[in-house]
Amino acid sequence: MKLFYKAGACSLSPHIVLNECGLSYASEAVDLVTKKTETGSDYLAINPKGSVPALLLDDGQILTEGAVIVQFLADRAPEKKxxxxxxxxxxxxxMEWLNFIASDLHKTFGPLFNPKVPADAKAVFKDILAARLAAPARVLADKPFLMGDAFSVADAYLFTVLNWAPRVGLELPPSLAAYLTRVAARPAVQATLVAEGLIPA
Ligand SMILES: N[C@@H](CCC(=O)N[C@@H](CS)C(=O)NCC(=O)O)C(=O)O
Known part of the structure; x- marks a missing residue:
């Protein structure tokens, strides 16, 4: 398998899951502006959607959509639960959490990274995000992970999007700030952050 990714983008979530699963894989960075991969391939020929993540399977198929890729990977290593x-x-x-993270959180962060979006519009998106974060914040005030006591692929995805909060000046409620620290401390998460150059080795 090969993961096409961009450091720190939403592809961090399947990258974490690959490492949590202990699956063997290769990875290749994508320049999302030029749509070229680090080996010079035309990324649009690999994934016509042009976005990361994309997973190249051993049979040559390409699987896209982060929320689906993480489930595919988890099902390849069922013993990791x-x-x-x-x-x-x-x-x-x-799936309820994954869909919420993909459609309500991930896609609301997007405009905050877009230099063409004016500051007043960004303030509206931040307010929407703050309201949407109330539900996971409530759950994570009582439980260590979204599904209860055990880390799941939904945590890999939620961690990935919450990790963007400081970059866009979004203050997280205390339960989510503590969750971010808790998930970041996992060895597989640390290894992934190092692999993507997001923290020093
Ligand atoms: N629906 C896709 C969206 C993925 C997505 O938005 N990826 C962003 C990075 S976080 C991206 O590649 N943006 C550049 C582009 O779409 O051209 C998924 O959930 O996997």
Whole structure:
């Protein structure tokens, strides 16, 4: 398998999951502006959506959409219990979080990174985000992880988007700030942050 990623972008989530799973993989960075990979390949020919993450499977297929890729990976290493069994009610609870993070959080952070978005519009997006963060903040005030006592792929994704908060000047509620520190301390997360050059080795 090969993960196409950009350091610090949403592809950090499947990158963390690959390391949490202990799966063997290669990775290749993508320049999202030029749409060239680090080996000079045309990324649009690999993933016509042009976005990261994309996972090249051993049979040559490309799998996209971070929320789907992390479940695919978790299902390749079921002993790590990063996702409940497919078909169980708990699996739908996991998908409920993944979909919320993808559609309500991830995509609301996007405009905050866009230099063309005026400051007053950015303030509106920050207010929306603050309101949407109330639900995970409440859950994580009582439990260490979104699904309860065990880390899951939803935590890899939530960690990834919350990690953007300081970069866009968004203050996190105390339970989410503590969660960010808790997840960052995991050895696989540390290894991934080092691999992407986000923290020193
Ligand atoms: N629907 C995709 C969206 C991924 C996405 O927004 N990726 C961003 C980085 S966080 C990106 O590649 N942006 C550049 C682009 O789309 O051209 C997913 O959830 O995986």
């Amino acid at each position: 990063l996702a409940p069994p497919m078909g169980s009610m708990e699996r739908y609870r996991l």
